Amino acid sequence: MQNVNQFEQHRAALEQCVHSGVHDAEIRQAMLRHIAAMGAAMHAEERNADAAMRTTHQIQRRGVLSRFVLDVRECAA
Numbered sequence: 001m002q003n004v005n006q007f008e009q010h011r012a013a014l015e016q017c018v019h020s021g022v023h024d025a026e027i028r029q030a031m032l033r034h035i036a037a038m039g040a041a042m043h044a045e046e047r048n049a050d051a052a053m054r055t056t057h058q059i060q061r062r063g064v065l066s067r068f069v070l071d072v073r074e075c076a077a
Contacts, residue, residue: 004043004046007042011038014035
């Protein structure tokens with residue numbers, strides 16, 4: 001999350017530079033669209049990483065739970 005926050009700070013600073021430094025409106029809008037696309041890609045990557053981490057955690061948790069249930073069954077048998 002810290003990396004995403006830093007990315008957002010840099011993205012905002014870059015947008016400000018574009019707003020203040022690029023005088024051609026068409027070029028400025030094109031640059032801002034690219035910056036927005038970069039932000040969207042970063043957030044999509046963050047969501048994918050979060051989903052993968054949750055999935056991995058659930059699989060590991062199920063594995064531990066399954067082993068526990070099997071151990072209980074073996075003890076009861």
